[in-house]
Amino acid sequence: MTVLPWRFLAIAVFVPVLLVIAAAMVGANVGGGVERTLIVFFINLAAVAGMGLYCGNSGILSFGHLSFMGIAAYTSAILSLPVAMKNMTLPNLPPVLAAIHLDFVLALLVAVAFSMLVAYVAGLVIARLEGAAATIATLALLIIVHGVIIGARDITRGSQSFFGVPRETDIWVAAAVCAVALVIVRLFRDSVPGLKLRAAREDLIAAKANGIGVKHERMLAWVLSAGLVALAGVALGHFLGAFSPKKFYFHDTFALLAMLIVGGMTTMTGAVVGAVSITLVSEILRRLEGGIDLFGYQLPEVFGTTQIGIGLIILLVMFRRSDGLAGLDEWDERLLPWLFRRKVPEGDDAPKLAATTNDATLTAETVTKRFAGLIAVDKVSLSLAPGEIVGLIGPNGSGKTTLLNLISGVLPATEGVVKKGETVITEMPAHRIAGLGIARTFQNIRLFRTLSVRQNVLAAALNAWPKRSVAEAEAASAAALDWMGIADKAEFKANTLSYGDQRRVEIARALALEPDFLFLDEPAAGMNREETDALMETLRKLRDTLGLGLLVVDHDLPLIVRLCDRVVVLNEGKLIAEGAPGDVQKNPDVITAYLGRKRQDDIAA
Numbered sequence: 001m002t003v004l005p006w007r008f009l010a011i012a013v014f015v016p017v018l019l020v021i022a023a024a025m026v027g028a029n030v031g032g033g034v035e036r037t038l039i040v041f042f043i044n045l046a047a048v049a050g051m052g053l054y055c056g057n058s059g060i061l062s063f064g065h066l067s068f069m070g071i072a073a074y075t076s077a078i079l080s081l082p083v084a085m086k087n088m089t090l091p092n093l094p095p096v097l098a099a100i101h102l103d104f105v106l107a108l109l110v111a112v113a114f115s116m117l118v119a120y121v122a123g124l125v126i127a128r129l130e131g132a133a134a135t136i137a138t139l140a141l142l143i144i145v146h147g148v149i150i151g152a153r154d155i156t157r158g159s160q161s162f163f164g165v166p167r168e169t170d171i172w173v174a175a176a177v178c179a180v181a182l183v184i185v186r187l188f189r190d191s192v193p194g195l196k197l198r199a200a201r202e203d204l205i206a207a208k209a210n211g212i213g214v215k216h217e218r219m220l221a222w223v224l225s226a227g228l229v230a231l232a233g234v235a236l237g238h239f240l241g242a243f244s245p246k247k248f249y250f251h252d253t254f255a256l257l258a259m260l261i262v263g264g265m266t267t268m269t270g271a272v273v274g275a276v277s278i279t280l281v282s283e284i285l286r287r288l289e290g291g292i293d294l295f296g297y298q299l300p301e302v303f304g305t306t307q308i309g310i311g312l313i314i315l316l317v318m319f320r321r322s323d324g325l326a327g328l329d330e331w332d333e334r335l336l337p338w339l340f341r342r343k344v345p346e347g348d349d350a351p352k353l354a355a356t357t358n359d360a361t362l363t364a365e366t367v368t369k370r371f372a373g374l375i376a377v378d379k380v381s382l383s384l385a386p387g388e389i390v391g392l393i394g395p396n397g398s399g400k401t402t403l404l405n406l407i408s409g410v411l412p413a414t415e416g417v418v419k420k421g422e423t424v425i426t427e428m429p430a431h432r433i434a435g436l437g438i439a440r441t442f443q444n445i446r447l448f449r450t451l452s453v454r455q456n457v458l459a460a461a462l463n464a465w466p467k468r469s470v471a472e473a474e475a476a477s478a479a480a481l482d483w484m485g486i487a488d489k490a491e492f493k494a495n496t497l498s499y500g501d502q503r504r505v506e507i508a509r510a511l512a513l514e515p516d517f518l519f520l521d522e523p524a525a526g527m528n529r530e531e532t533d534a535l536m537e538t539l540r541k542l543r544d545t546l547g548l549g550l551l552v553v554d555h556d557l558p559l560i561v562r563l564c565d566r567v568v569v570l571n572e573g574k575l576i577a578e579g580a581p582g583d584v585q586k587n588p589d590v591i592t593a594y595l596g597r598k599r600q601d602d603i604a605a
């Protein structure tokens with residue numbers, strides 16, 4: 001399922017496919033060295049794009065993908081080797097394998113499927129890991145697979161060259177492999193799992209708090225990307241005709257990673273730019289490495305020039321453009337931005353957020369949170385009814401944000417129970433709690449910074465429960481943006497907006513989940529008085545129109561007093577007062593603890 005209309009994506013993939021076909025035609029006509037270089041280029045590009053599908057969308061760099069290239073190349077080679085040849089070169093091959101002889105296409109399909117199966121098994125561990133741990137695990141995978149290939153001598157000829165592989169990869173096969181990889185990578189980026197993964201890549205905590213659980217999406221990206229790299233591996237094996245395990249180890253991992261990093265690993269465009277740049281630079285440096293004649297002066301051979309040169313290019317790109325030469329946008333997003341502008345119906349046809357039908361109360365019963373020696377929240381009980389606006393106040397460090405984190409599942413409670421109606425949600429992961437209709441914003445704005453405003457909100461809207469279609473989620477997103485008055489900024493990147501607008505996007509993102517309860521952590525921070533008043537008006541309207549229960553944390557006391565039906569006061573993790581804003585304001589404990597003696601005098605005056 002894609003989050004962009006198919007006709008847009010058709011344009012986005014049509015151009016690169018056309019370029020691949022054009023390049024293949026040139027290569028086929030010119031022949032010789034150019035054709036060979038182009039074949040290798042297509043195969044490398046397919047592999048880099050495949051790696052980018054996982055690395056770019058998840059934000060996790062992988063050192064392990066060459067293992068899938070190796071697994072696929074060996075599998076396809078063994079399956080397609082003629083039986084007589086196998087008897088001669090692999091006398092100890094298990095009988096089942098010795099008797100099999102598949103044609104190229106069938107061998108390719110089996111090899112890719114087998115590689116994806118291995119990826120799935122490895123993914124049970126790797127796809128659950130985050131950040132550096134995941135990257136290191138992929139490195140371990142590369143080493144393990146390399147060891148297995150060398151160790152399985154009867155099947156792979158160990159570290160010796162595996163030869164006699166039918167040479168089936170011509171320029172058209174390589175071009176087809178490349179085109180398939182580019183199309184799948186581009187489509188995945190704007191698929192529902194692709195958008196969720198990219199959101200989680202930008203901010204995992206915010207993603208979870210907006211209902212985005214990425215376990216399945218990460219596994220899907222891992223297995224799909226392994227499949228594409230495997231496809232490239234089969235093509236490579238049947239192009240070379242002979243290879244050894246070192247072809248699928250560190251040296252080539254470095255070369256492909258260089259393409260990925262230099263081009264930019266988050267896009268298909270980046271894969272193309274990276275593959276073109278590194279191929280060109282490698283070709284030039286390789287010639288230099290062998291020593292060249294420069295205007296009659298013979299330059300000496302300098303071994304290692306290619307590696308050093310590529311290393312320097314990586315350094316330079318990281319220094320000047322850390323997102324890679326192609327940046328974070330696809331070519332179509334950059335050159336054809338009008339493709340992505342959406343017309344939202346207006347007037348009576350304008351999309352609307354549905355009013356909540358929830359009648360369950362949210363309750364926290366004696367919840368406690370201990371951080372090592374510190375008790376941040378100490379046996380606090382709190383309730384929030386549908387349609388109620390509750391203010392949560394207290395001095396700095398009194399435990400307000402921690403309490404929101406406990407109820408929304410961002411932090412596990414040390415003790416206590418949180419329930420929505422009769423449903424206990426204390427042990428639930430944050431994304432499931434969000435799916436149950438409990439949405440929130442953060443004190444330190446947590447947007448998916450490099451995604452557009454529309455994508456930020458849509459990524460959340462897709463997780464509302466019961467499940468809805470992309471069109472319904474888009475309608476909810478448009479309505480949420482309209483509520484917060486930022487519909488006209490839908491195509492802006494979130495990190496380009498003003499502070500106030502970023503806060504509004506965060507609220508719109510939470511609203512797009514069509515929640516029953518909404519927690520706002522300092523929603524007016526950074527807004528001027530006019531903006532704060534407008535926000536208050538919107539929040540009140542949200543309650544009146546949609547029936548939401550709102551829990552608002554803010555240091556702006558006039559806002560809290562004017563907005564809230566009830567106020568809860570924390571001090572040093574303990575609940576010290578609760579009641580109508582007017583009563584709480586006069587409570588001596590609150591005045592002492594929260595406002596201090598000086599303000600006490602001010603208020604009395």
Ligand SMILES: Nc1ncnc2c1ncn2[C@@H]1O[C@H](COP(=O)(O)OP(=O)(O)OP(=O)(O)O)[C@@H](O)[C@H]1O
Pocket residue numbers: 371374375376394395396397398399400401402403443
């Ligand atoms: N992850 C954490 N690890 C250790 N201590 C923490 C953690 N999060 C919060 N604390 C501590 O818990 C206490 C309560 O912090 P919390 O952020 O909930 O207060 P707050 O009332 O929201 O403060 P503020 O108004 O300044 O945002 C503070 O002493 C804080 O330092």
